[in-house]
Amino acid sequence: MKEFSRLYQTLDQTTSTNAKVVAMVEYFKHAPPPDAAWAVYFLSGKRLKRLIGAAKLRQWLAECSDLPQWLVDDCYSSVGDLAETIALLIASATENTTQGSLSGQVDELRALSKLDETAQKNKVVQWWKSQGYASCFITNKLLTGGLRVGVSQLLLARAVAQHADLPRAVILHRLMGDWTPDESFWKTLISEDDGAADISRPYPFCLASPLEDEPQSLGEISDWVAEWKWDGIRSQLIRRDGQTFLWSRGEELITTRFPEIVTAAASLPDGTVLDGEVLPWNDHGVMPFNELQRRIGRKTIGKKLLTEVPCVFLAYDCMEAGGVDIREQPFKKRRTTLESIINAVRLVSSADCRLSLSECIDSPDWEALAEKRSESRQRLVEGLMLKQVSAPFHTGRNRGDYWKWKIDPYTVDAVMLYAQAGHGKRSNLYTDYTFGVWDGDTLVPIAKAYSGLDNKEISQLDKWIRKHTVERFGPVRSVTAEQVFELAFEGINLSTRHKSGIAVRFPRIARWRHDLAAKDADTLACVKQMISND
């Protein structure tokens, strides 16, 4: 535990990626395999199942720190991180030298589920009081969920690869999917040959970069394939050994949530892995994203929902065919393979096959393609994808071969109404804002936005918020309706859940309109107009 908290501290205290890799390699060199496995698990952002709710932890914290509950809650809202608040309030002043291992601590944490509430509390409070700040913080982080430490999956893979003396892409692939962090996992992860790999394991996704220049800068259009950029769940469909697995880009196994796709995938030959998008799709074509939201987050899907929001897997690419990894082949060749696979499935399926192929958009030149792109909103897509014909299926984001050429977002001028302090890196700083537009002579909230300002603007705005607070509601402050911001967002829909009657998608701040006064902000009517223009 001591070694792992030291690793965490080193990672937390440096901004240099090299120093982070060095620290991880050093840790892996000395860590016992079960500890190394758990370290990889946590560093890659995975978490233990949450055993004890935050409210309960705050209650225990108040009881054992002899502070009133409201003061503990005040501290939490100021610090913005419960694990840290607990460590700040009650960790022992000295680090306990006879601590167990990381895996030992994890075992104890998992054993909490077998205890009743009193026993759980005793156990947890005893950890709090006996551990020094660093270990107490880590234990709480594991207890409350994530351990975000500024290490990307790529950086973690680089460190493991360096330690194991293997290519990084191999490690990245082995870290995908579902695995149990134990001694044998770690040994397989760093071994020359990982033998019979888990059949559910997906490949790392290939990511595109936003196109900022004119498409002409990419050269001849004949070297590129254009497809629509769909707005659904980017996924990977795997068919191996007669079994089907559907993974989301967030590496979540979502197979059971899309039975219609599973049915269709049964006709895929064994040893097939496809990249694609899960989309809500009925007889009239693709449906708005908020329809898909009704199916996300539900483990079991009722018949009604299945009929109302039928989904489809729209295939983009093929990474494995006939059990062979074909990621290094040029895109054009993989595309041919993909077409033959999908066509074969559609031949043997019913008319309403839930597997389909992403269309390649033919255009004689970039101008004609730009013309096509202007149809994006009507087609309910986000723009175009451009793929270099000879590009391999990269691991992660590899600038140059895959571009997303999105349409310009909607924009609206809105007034800041509320502000709340952020979490983590932005704790103690007002960075989460709510904006409103005019509905008659009142301002109605239409969006929350967390990003889009630079650090200088954030701190300027933070000072302004503190000086112009009208009322406080717990951690939220209402502010004088004075500051106007241009908000950008990707989509807009009618909504019965929001006071304004609309819901916007991916709202963010485009710029701070110092030149506008509150009265110059847009009206709800003109925002609603955008829906009817679609």
Added chain:
Amino acid sequence: MSSFQGSANPPLLQATRRGLDCAAGGFTIDPYRQTDVSVITHAHADHARKVANKYYAANSAVALLKKRLGDDINIQGVEFGEPFVLGNVTVSLHPAGHVLGSAQVRVEHNNEVWVFTGDFKRDYDPSCEAFEVVPCNTFITEATFALPVYRWQPGHEIAADIWQWWQSMQQANRPCVLFCYGLGKAQRVLSELTAFTDKQVYLHGAVNPLTDIYRNAGINMLPTVPIDLRDKKKLYDGELIIAPPGAGGSTWMRRFPDAATGFCSGWMRIRGNRRRRGYDRGFVLSDHADWDGLLRTIAETGASQVLTTHGQAGALIRLLTEQGINARELHTQYSGEGDEAEA
């Protein structure tokens, strides 16, 4: 002492547009607008402005105030604990333990005693006079770090961390630039570090003259030398450089390529603050009272009324109110360890 509550007298000290006004004494404490007579708690920019015709301050603060406000100010140095009369009130200054010459102001009128702390701390600091508890009816306190998550470790322990960091950078042959507020924090660090080494430290131009004043006052500190701006080729590998936070990210930093950076401030207690500023290391060293320091001091003064001047006072006021103390916030322009300023 009679309690202020129920008395028909106007408050002895009042927050006005000018500062903390004492009508009965005809003076303003730490004024921010033009006034005639002022009493200054300490030389930090949010408390000492060039807006008065006459200044009273602790003897050991005079040189710092002249450095900050100019040699031409009309200033009267006062011995700690020596009462003097202004208008109808008796005034005395008492050490606040914040920086060299920092004072609490005690004001007595008609058997009623008010004390304004200015900024203060209870922790040991070898570079300034130690805080003294002054019993009073009304206690006006700063509340910069008024939450229980703010608890300080002793300064010498933090100095040991700084020394360890400096040593590791000596081994790595990298300069270490430590950002500290130029008046007070820098000299406190230089003084605490004498327990570990006698090595020379380089100073940013803004820190150097203030450090000289401390040295003239007899404060024991590491030897220092100002950075020679003309010598562009000099390497600072393994050296410690002390600079004000404002120098971070400026062109001045270019002379220290590959420098490790650290920041000394009470705000560094919170991880988010540390990460947001992008320093390699945050050292939790503050010249303000921590939560325990605030509560303990309020209790020791025996005050029945507590007013707060700046900081996040909401929780403190609620807690005191629950304990039956008459507590509320005064609106002033003092910023405490606000943001980048007096860290």
